[in-house]
Amino acid sequence: MPPQPDLPDPAHHDVDSMLSRKFGREVANYFSGSPLNRVSFLRADHGFISSALVHPTTSFLLFNDLAPLAKDPTKLAYATHSDVKPLIGENPFEKTEEEMIKEYNSTVTLPLVLFLGLDERKKEGFQHGIYSGSPYFAVDVTPRGTLQKEAAGVIEAMKAKGLQFIEGRMHMTLNAPEAAIYAQARALLDWNARNPFCGGCGQPTLSVNAGTKRVCPPTDYASLPTAQGGATSVEAKPRERAACATRKGISNLCFPRTDPTVIMAVVSHDAKRVLLGRQKRWPPHWYSTLAGFCEPAESVEEAVRREVWEESGVLLGRVVIHSTQPWPYPANLMIGAIGQALPDGEKIHLEHDPELEDAKWVEMDEIREALKHGTSGLGDAPAEGYKEGSLRLPPQTAIANQLLQAVAGGFLGESPKI
Numbered sequence: 001m002p003p004q005p006d007l008p009d010p011a012h013h014d015v016d017s018m019l020s021r022k023f024g025r026e027v028a029n030y031f032s033g034s035p036l037n038r039v040s041f042l043r044a045d046h047g048f049i050s051s052a053l054v055h056p057t058t059s060f061l062l063f064n065d066l067a068p069l070a071k072d073p074t075k076l077a078y079a080t081h082s083d084v085k086p087l088i089g090e091n092p093f094e095k096t097e098e099e100m101i102k103e104y105n106s107t108v109t110l111p112l113v114l115f116l117g118l119d120e121r122k123k124e125g126f127q128h129g130i131y132s133g134s135p136y137f138a139v140d141v142t143p144r145g146t147l148q149k150e151a152a153g154v155i156e157a158m159k160a161k162g163l164q165f166i167e168g169r170m171h172m173t174l175n176a177p178e179a180a181i182y183a184q185a186r187a188l189l190d191w192n193a194r195n196p197f198c199g200g201c202g203q204p205t206l207s208v209n210a211g212t213k214r215v216c217p218p219t220d221y222a223s224l225p226t227a228q229g230g231a232t233s234v235e236a237k238p239r240e241r242a243a244c245a246t247r248k249g250i251s252n253l254c255f256p257r258t259d260p261t262v263i264m265a266v267v268s269h270d271a272k273r274v275l276l277g278r279q280k281r282w283p284p285h286w287y288s289t290l291a292g293f294c295e296p297a298e299s300v301e302e303a304v305r306r307e308v309w310e311e312s313g314v315l316l317g318r319v320v321i322h323s324t325q326p327w328p329y330p331a332n333l334m335i336g337a338i339g340q341a342l343p344d345g346e347k348i349h350l351e352h353d354p355e356l357e358d359a360k361w362v363e364m365d366e367i368r369e370a371l372k373h374g375t376s377g378l379g380d381a382p383a384e385g386y387k388e389g390s391l392r393l394p395p396q397t398a399i400a401n402q403l404l405q406a407v408a409g410g411f412l413g414e415s416p417k418i
Contacts, residue, residue, distance in 0.1 A: 004395055005074065008033025008176040027406075029325035029336075030172070030397035034180035036117030036136055043210040048128050049093040049115055052135035053081065057125035060084050061116070061138045061181065063189055064155055067165040068182055073173040076182060077163045079154075084139050087111050087150045097208050104238070105221035106204040109145030114138040114188050114211030116181060138185035138211075140192070170329060172377060172397045179397075180326075187328040188212065191256045194330070199254060201244035214254040216244045257331055262303045263291035264337040265322075265403035266314060268346055274367050274407055275314055275341070275348075276391075277359040282378060286392040287362070289400040291334070304337045310353040315345025322406055325399040336399045338407060366391055367408050375401060 010026035059078035062069040088111040118133030143151040198216040205214040219238035266275035276287035292307035301319040316339040325334040373385035394400045
């Protein structure tokens, strides 16, 4: 089993307070706890972004088809401005947002450059007014459109330095601070890649606000395709594009989406057992907590009760929120909860939703033993001391693990010493 990274510290000052005394220490999950101050209100300030982009202390995290550049599976690697200059040019934010929209040409592929934030622990160097720190950007170097040659050149240059783009469905071995930086960048890059066209009219969109919004420009220097299907040409002056509802009123932009997802540790009415489920594709003996998406006009508590009933037939009473976890695959927010079954609602049946292969009640002592020796990622071997045939559970980087630690340790306060 590969070594598990440490979890992040809570993103607040560790001081005694009424809330901490009543509810315990805040739980911070993997992919949260970023060291960067996003200063989101400065993303539209191209003077700030332009200065940050070319500063000597600036770090660029590169992605090739959503695979991050890294030194090894535990540590990211960063490029400099000179490394990415062949792809992004001297400064893609030199023009104002209004000028970029006015000069829009849908046949030209623009480099996707995201501003992630400032690492204020490194205050020396870059400063903008009262804000200081080392700037961080992310750049998509996936060869696309009219920038394929330039992107491929950057990729080869990074590989020549002995660096690698880590392939894989999920990246759960990065150190905790960089996992949070990676999560932010990956979610935004994926969202931009999925939204090249306007949801209102179907026409191409333009990335603005340093990669965190997309706009449907009213004009385009590219002409329409010919009737014979030939390539588009470039007009001497922009043509008016078809009308679009997104250009009216205040709904003139497309913003990144975050999908709320509930994940819950369900305890029996006597609080001595925990409900676990498994999907058919999972390794033998590997179980986890139940989970599902929130639906429109549904509270988190209602979603927890509905998903548990749909997947297992179990009926819940009280539901409380435990903690949350960003999950950049592609852009979920896992809302961790603890729910308790009704005294006459503990019977399991899987007739409603066929998602689970099995669901069962597990005694607390078995949960505690599995948390000691049976945790691992889906594709990894279990921890040292695991006995074949015993219960297996998700690793500590998964919020499911943190929920199970909470219920096994008494529900509130810090996670128990397993």
